[in-house]
Amino acid sequence: MKQSFGRHTIAYPLPVFVIGTYDHSGRPNAMVAAWGGICSSDPPSIAVAVRPTRYTYRNLMEKRVFTISIPSETYMAEADYFGIASGEENDKFAKTGLTPVRSTLVDAPFIKEFPVVLECRVTNKLDIRAHILFIGEILDVKIDELVLGADGKPDIAKIRPLGFDAVRSEYYTMGPVLGKAFSSGRKYQK
Amino acid sequence: MKQSFGRHTIAYPLPVFVIGTYDHSGRPNAMVAAWGGICSSDPPSIAVAVRPTRYTYRNLMEKRVFTISIPSETYMAEADYFGIASGEENDKFAKTGLTPVRSTLVDAPFIKEFPVVLECRVTNKLDIRAHILFIGEILDVKIDELVLGADGKPDIAKIRPLGFDAVRSEYYTMGPVLGKAFSSGRKYQK
Numbered sequence: 001m002k003q004s005f006g007r008h009t010i011a012y013p014l015p016v017f018v019i020g021t022y023d024h025s026g027r028p029n030a031m032v033a034a035w036g037g038i039c040s041s042d043p044p045s046i047a048v049a050v051r052p053t054r055y056t057y058r059n060l061m062e063k064r065v066f067t068i069s070i071p072s073e074t075y076m077a078e079a080d081y082f083g084i085a086s087g088e089e090n091d092k093f094a095k096t097g098l099t100p101v102r103s104t105l106v107d108a109p110f111i112k113e114f115p116v117v118l119e120c121r122v123t124n125k126l127d128i129r130a131h132i133l134f135i136g137e138i139l140d141v142k143i144d145e146l147v148l149g150a151d152g153k154p155d156i157a158k159i160r161p162l163g164f165d166a167v168r169s170e171y172y173t174m175g176p177v178l179g180k181a182f183s184s185g186r187k188y189q190k
Numbered sequence: 191m192k193q194s195f196g197r198h199t200i201a202y203p204l205p206v207f208v209i210g211t212y213d214h215s216g217r218p219n220a221m222v223a224a225w226g227g228i229c230s231s232d233p234p235s236i237a238v239a240v241r242p243t244r245y246t247y248r249n250l251m252e253k254r255v256f257t258i259s260i261p262s263e264t265y266m267a268e269a270d271y272f273g274i275a276s277g278e279e280n281d282k283f284a285k286t287g288l289t290p291v292r293s294t295l296v297d298a299p300f301i302k303e304f305p306v307v308l309e310c311r312v313t314n315k316l317d318i319r320a321h322i323l324f325i326g327e328i329l330d331v332k333i334d335e336l337v338l339g340a341d342g343k344p345d346i347a348k349i350r351p352l353g354f355d356a357v358r359s360e361y362y363t364m365g366p367v368l369g370k371a372f373s374s375g376r377k378y379q380k
Contacts, residue, residue: 002307002332009234010331010344012260012306012351013203013364014227037204037227038356039239040318044199047237047323049229070202073368081375095378116202117192126316128230128325133237135318141200142192153357154200161202163353163364166228167343169371174203174353175363178263182359185271188285 009035013163016079016171019048020067020100020109021059028100028109029087030069031056032079034164035131044138046118049131055087060134064122065106068136069114072147072160073173079162080171105139115144115159199225203353206269206361209238210257210290210299211249218290218299219277220259221246222269224354225321234328236308239321245277250324254312255296258326259304262337262350263363269352270361295329305334305349 014034021029035049046068050057060066071079078096085092093100100109103119110117120136127133149155162171204224211219225239236258240247250256261269268286275282283290290299293309300307310326317323339345352361 001335003335003338005331005333005344007234007328008331009228009231009236009328010306010333011205011207011228011236011258011308012346012349013205013353015201015203017201035228035230037237038199038201038225039237039323040225040321041199042320043318044197045318046199046201047227047229068201076369077374077377079375080369080371080373081378084372084375085379092378095380116200118201124316124318126314126325128233128235128314130232131230133229133325135316135323138197138199141195141198143195143200145191145193148193154195156202156353156355156358156362159202162368163203163346164371165346165367168346168367169373170367171369171371171374172346172367173365175365177355177358177360177362178352179266179270179361180359181270181354181361182274183270184267184361185269185274187267188271188282189275190285 009166014166016071016162016164017048018069018071018079018082018111019056020069021056022063022108023059024062028093029055029059030082030092032083039135046120046136046138047133049133051131063107065108066120066136067103067108067110068118069111070116070161071114073162076162076171115147117142199356204356206261206352206354207238208259208261208269208272208301209246210259211246211253212298213249214252218283219245219249220272220282222273229325236310236326236328237323239323241321250312253297255298256310256326257293257298257300258308259301260306260351261304263352265303266352266361305337307332
């Protein structure tokens with residue numbers, strides 16, 4: 001039997017994306033977003049939802065560019081802080097000791113210590129009442145050499161990204177690979 | 191050192207959402223979407239990206255409602271099949287043996303065997319070239335009693351959802367909970 005939980009933002013998995021922006025004075029800011037995901041293959045695009053009250057919202061509206069830095073589980077507390085504090089009153093980089101690096105592609109900072117970085121240009125936005133959904137064209141993805149597998153591809157077992165549980169307000173890790181996509185379902189093609 | 195991977199749809203984690211729709215004749219269809227995510231808290235909303243060539247696209251345009259069923263890892267092969275085959279030529283439910291259940295809230299089917307179900311009404315859509323992003327207001331979330339914890343809340347260790355690795359075309363599982371959100375980062379608030 002299924003139990004009704006009502007109108008609720010429940011889904012699994014949800015990401016822990018850290019949005020990097022500069023403000024008008026060039027000060028780097030980072031906020032965490034669990035509302036978002038890839039939203040088109042071409043142009044490769046990612047969507048992130050930001051409340052209009054957030055400092056990052058103003059930066060996004062001004063600069064129209066951002067980065068997404070994806071933390072490994074080692075940086076759970078730092079990522080969590082990025083979701084608690086406001087960049088208006090706090091220098092989140094000074095507080096956490098993490099390093100903002102200026103992207104060479106967009107006028108936005110990414111987090112040096114995080115293994116996966118997307119550099120994005122806002123191509124569209126959509127007002128969904130509580131949140132504004134920003135669509136970013138992914139101009140480049142940069143990944144730490146340390147988290148690449150022997151085949152040169154990023155290895156999730158080395159990246160060790162986090163997921164966000166919106167019901168329990170918890171972070172969880174990723175487990176092992178289970179199988180191949182576009183392959184394990186072929187047995188039903190008869 | 192970070193290595194550049196170019197314009198690419200890479201992010202971690204990515205979900206395995208199964209979109210349920212009826213076609214014009216009332217035949218249930220299911221397709222898998224890894225492009226998507228929660229996109230607003232109020233109204234609680236989820237975004238899913240669908241190519242205009244997909245059978246589901248036509249159903250979405252006609253019915254303006256859909257469900258998201260989230261598979262547990264037990265159903266990896268079935269979910270994978272939903273991403274391989276087209277609902278135009280195949281009765282995906284007959285092929286996999288999974289059970290379409292008519293939602294009482296929206297004119298769309300969900301998958302009985304999957305532990306988490308969202309029932310959604312399309313409130314907006316956005317053309318992002320290769321994909322159309324459908325925004326769905328979440329009218330209800332239904333969760334199997336078998337995957338609830340002792341506190342009555344859904345337990346990800348029982349749901350055992352899948353993630354999708356877009357680079358390696360693999361499915362991965364979720365690991366254990368690592369810590370509390372809005373909490374572990376408080377140590378930097380000083």
